[in-house]
Amino acid sequence: MQKPSIPKGTRDFGPAQVARRQHIFNVIRRTFESFGFAPLETPTxxxxxxxxxxxxxxxxxxxxxxxxxxxxxxxxxxxxxxxxxxxxxxxxxxxxxRYDLTVPFARYVAMNRGTLTFPFKRYQMQPVWRADRPQRGRYREFYQCDADVVGTDSLLCEAEIVLMIAQVLGGLGLHDFTIKINHRGVLRNIYQALGGEGRETDLFVAIDKLDKIGRDGVTKELLERGFSEPTIETLFALLGVEGDYEQKLERLLAGFVTAGVEPDGPRPDATEETEDAANYRGLTELTTVRDLLVASGFEQFDRLEFDPTLARGLSYYTGCIFEVKINNVQMGSVSGGGRYDNLTGSFGLPGVSGVGFSFGVDRLYDCLEALDLFTATAETPTRCLITHFDAASGRAALPLLAQLRAAGIPSELYPDATKLQKQFKYADAKGIPLVIVLGPEEIAAGVAKIKIMASGTERVLPLAEVVAALTAE
Amino acid sequence: MQKPSIPKGTRDFGPAQVARRQHIFNVIRRTFESFGFAPLETPTxxxxxxxxxxxxxxxxxxxxxxxxxxxxxxxxxxxxxxxxxxxxxxxxxxxxxRYDLTVPFARYVAMNRGTLTFPFKRYQMQPVWRADRPQRGRYREFYQCDADVVGTDSLLCEAEIVLMIAQVLGGLGLHDFTIKINHRGVLRNIYQALGGEGRETDLFVAIDKLDKIGRDGVTKELLERGFSEPTIETLFALLGVEGDYEQKLERLLAGFVTAGVEPDGPRPDATEETEDAANYRGLTELTTVRDLLVASGFEQFDRLEFDPTLARGLSYYTGCIFEVKINNVQMGSVSGGGRYDNLTGSFGLPGVSGVGFSFGVDRLYDCLEALDLFTATAETPTRCLITHFDAASGRAALPLLAQLRAAGIPSELYPDATKLQKQFKYADAKGIPLVIVLGPEEIAAGVAKIKIMASGTERVLPLAEVVAALTAE
Known part of the structure; x- marks a missing residue:
């Protein structure tokens, strides 16, 4: 005999938790599918x-x-x-x-290059495992929900990422959020404005810590890395541009021109959309993304912040980058992503570019719980419990039970003939909203007594009318 | 650079396969929930x-x-x-x-004994892993879908397992199936009729092989194990009783009486339902299950076979046992289960009895494929592709795109302005049923051309009427 346990950093999800998590998955899945992303599952x-x-x-x-x-x-x-x-x-x-969903996706694309039709839009919602030190909000087994488009450079994809993030968060009732957007090209131009060369990575690493160690900490680190004080001054002037999305674009453009940053010109694959636009690729693309959002009817520009300090670590991003915070909750980002140039290079298939993003389901769950936004709390899908008085009335209840289920109302007959009080306690503990009392008296009279557990109100209906009445509600 | 691969016995599921698998999961989940089973998820x-x-x-x-x-x-x-x-x-x-879903369930019940309300009805649909030799239909990573009720002896649970199996298979379009049912008590009584003692396991093991090695093989094995020829004769007479469910019950009862098998009497926990019934527990319970099915309106008795030779190996079953075959397909059982007396004993919580069963999703998938019963074949959820003629008409399409999605029609604008032929090829390869052509001419005229890919038919509609027309369809 042993005392059973589960490994550190893993969790059981009981019925109420699974139902709440399924709600999150459903909102994400519906959104991804509405935008034409197709599901992929790879092995654990x-x-x-x-x-x-x-x-x-x-x-x-x-x-x-x-x-x-x-x-x-x-x-x-x-x-x-x-x-x-x-x-x-x-x-x-x-x-x-599986450690994340990106490498398996890249492996899948490389293995199936011959049969896939590009652009390939896939979503994937599966658990990943990391032997990290477990702590609050960090687990060893947790879910990621990724969506990526590969095989196109269209900035429509970036605009649709913003639309999907807003739709998912709105669908979950999380209305107070900030989507931060930046572009690696903007960071590159800022770097050029400082006159530096070859130390781009140092700069990105330092900027990425701005949130954590503040301006003083970043200044100290950049000084140690050999940046001069005036350079750092210029850096913070550029990073600190104020205003709304458009104003920041204008002010950075002015800053780049003043600093003599060489325009990097349109993208090699420029279409009509980009060829005549301003010649700093990052600013140009961020402008296009905004224009596509306006054309799509996006109305939440107060929740979309162009943040030139957003760096997203050292990952493989090359274009737009995203990060999403829920406001008024102590929680890291719940979503993030960006454009990359070379997803599958390490699997022998170079040049597969694309853009993708990811939701952290466990963090969304914690935000919804912190903001008390979950409505479902039942420990069972059952909507209706029929009491079991004795063997005869139990059998007499079976046709009603079958009709309720056929009408789409998850229902149970309490399995044993036992004290009514125990059966009501069961309904209460499981969060079953309705109890139908069907004892010998009711059966003799051809009626059923329906009790609404939340209010305690009862009513008596002819047996033949029960299903129709409950279906209507 | 490496040539990527996946481990032996594992699989990637592309979009069409995931959609088909989701269909199976949805039918099973809806059925389980309709019967009041609540979801549980345990760690990998x-x-x-x-x-x-x-x-x-x-x-x-x-x-x-x-x-x-x-x-x-x-x-x-x-x-x-x-x-x-x-x-x-x-x-x-x-x-x-995780190797199966039963041990984690037992572990969960033992760990949460203090907070669970019994009877506890849980379902679980998760992958399991076995380092088995991979072969056709046998994988190292595969899904199980289990439903169990613990904390009640009610035979209503057994009857509802039959109802759920029939509902799931019907929901999948698998109408030609056989649910085999037997009872460990029947096997025990048969054993007693042979006059043996202490060799019950030998007998079960031999009977379990009847399907594989036939009557001659089983006879040979029983002779080797010391059973006499007349005993084996009696055995096959009992196992071979013919007729429908009721006739077999009657004939076995007669056989037990003739053989002088001591009645084992009602269960210690007998309720009104069982106390006055015949005194061979297995036959009694199988009779009750049938009566409960009749009362529930079950009409598929031609698909429910009482099979006294069903043994279900050496597992921990103690009461009714089930096994399900799809007819006219070369495939092992797609579902099975039974009643057990002691789920959680090895975790320090004795006496938790219950009954459960399991669907093998991968086998159901293979059956549906063999019988050509899958209807969905699309590689994407997208129902509607809007063509992208040039940057201006692409932008002009964005409001329509947003309206289609808001109306619940998964839709895409082809991300790049490229040759129309390429865009139609894309729709065709992905199985997108509708293409909306929205070029400069259409936009100027305030119309959209809608092409049904399957038939090739086209029609032109005022732009403002497109969403309503497609929603109505």
Missing amino acids: LENLSVLTGKYGDEGDQLLFKVLNSGDFAKDVTAGDLATGSKALLPKVAEKGL | LENLSVLTGKYGDEGDQLLFKVLNSGDFAKDVTAGDLATGSKALLPKVAEKGL
Whole structure:
């Protein structure tokens, strides 16, 4: 006999939690599908040859590795053992658990290049695993919901990401949010305005910490990295431009011109849409995204903030980048993403560009809970419990039970003939809203007594009218 | 650069496959919920202390074990290595992947005994992993869909399992099926009729192979195990009773009486329902289940077969057992289950009895495919593609696009202004049923041309009427 437990950083989801999580998944799925994204599912187990080296050294550490089945240690020698875990690993494990949804997607696109029709719009809602130190809001097993379009450079995709984020959050009742948008080209132009060369990464890393360590901290770090004080002054003047989306675009443009930043010109693939536009690619594209949103009827520009300080770490983004915060909740970003130039290069298929973003379901859940926005709290889908008085009336209830279910009303007959009080307690504990009392008296009279649990009100209806009455409600 | 691959026995599911699988999950989920089963989800990772020893020696072999994170080999000595993989395992792995849904459910019930309201009706639809040799129809990562009721002995649960199986299969369009039902008590009585003692397991194991090795094979095996020829004769007479459900019940009853089988009497927990019934528990309960089905309006008795040879291996079942075959398809059982007395005993909570069953989604999928019963074949949820002629008409299409989506019609504007032929090819390859042509001419005339891809027919509608017309269809 053992006391059972579950691994650190994992969770059971009971009925009420699953129902609430399903609500989030449904809103996201409906939105993704409404925009024409098609579902993809990849295996939990991936070959370590696919996963390793894709997430940096830290990521490789955080991968869960699966022991080879059978006699896993048969090829291990005492010499291997002496060299330590890292050298030993390839001899005992060749598979790992999915770490994110992007690498499996890239692997899928590379493997199926011959049969896929591009542009390929896929969404994926699956759990991922990371051997991270568990803490509040950080789990070892958690869900990601990604949507990506690959095979097109159209900025319509960026505009639609904004539309989808707003639709999902609105659909969840989360109306007070901020979608931050920036463009790697803007960061590059800012860097050029500083006159630097070859230290772009240093700058991005420092800017990315602005939220955490503040202006003083970033200044200190940039000084240490060899940036001059006037340069840093210029940097913060550019990063600190004020105003709305349009004003910031104008002021940055002025700043770039003043600083003598070389225009990078239209994109090599420029269409009519971009060729005659201003010649700083980042600003141009951010303008186009805004115009496409206006044309699409987007009305929430107060929730869309062009934030030149948004950097999104060191990831592989090359164009627009996004990050979403729910206001008035202590919670990291609930969504983020951006455009990339080379999704599948490491799988031998270069040049697959695209744009994608991701929702963190566990964070959305925590926000909805913090803001008390969940309505469903029942521990069961059952809407209607029929009481079980004795064997005969229990059987007499079976046709009604079948009719309720056929009418789309999830229903139960309490399985045992036992005290009514116990049956009402059951309905109460599970959050079943309606109880139908059907004892020998009711059956003899051809009626049923319906009790609304929330209010305690009761009414008596002819048995033949019960289903129609409940269906109408 | 590497050629990417996925592990043996795992699969990617592309858009059309996910949509088809979702259809199966939806039918099962709707049915389970309609009967008042509430969803539960447990972690993929379970402690090996929970999993090990629950599935027999073979099961322990087939468990996927997850390497401890960090320096997993730090406690391993050369001496450990010499003792081999089995002795090494506890030092390098403490977690494994979910192997079925029953053990995690038992673990959950034991861990949450204090807060759960019984009877507890839960369903669970999640993947499981087994390091089995992959072969046709057998995967290393596959889904199970289980429903169990614990905390009641009511035979209503058994009757409802039959109803749910019939409803799910009907909902999937699988109308030609056979639900086999038997009762461990019937097998016990048959065993008693043979006059044997203490070799019940030998008998069950042999009977379980009847399908595979036939009567001759079973006879040979029983002779080897020391059963006499007349005994085996009696056995096959009892197993071979003919007729419909009721006739078999009657004939077995007569056989037991003739053979002098001691009646085992009503169950200790007998209610009115069972106390005055015939005294062979298996036959009694099978009679009650049939009566409850009749009272529920079940009309498919031609698809419900009482099969005294059904044994369901050596699992922990103690009452009714079920197994379901789709006829006219080469495929093992697609569903099975039964009643058990002691779900959570190994987790320190004895006496939790219940009844449950499981659908194999991958087998249902294969049956539906073999019988050509899938209707959805599209590679996208998109119902409507708007063509993109040039930048101006692309923008002019955005309000229509937003209206279509708001009306619940998943829609796309082709992201790039490119050749119309390419855009139609895209719609065709993805299975998008409708294409709306909206070029400069149409926009100037305030109309849209709608092409139905399947028939090739086109019609022209005023732009303002498009959404209403498509919504009506």
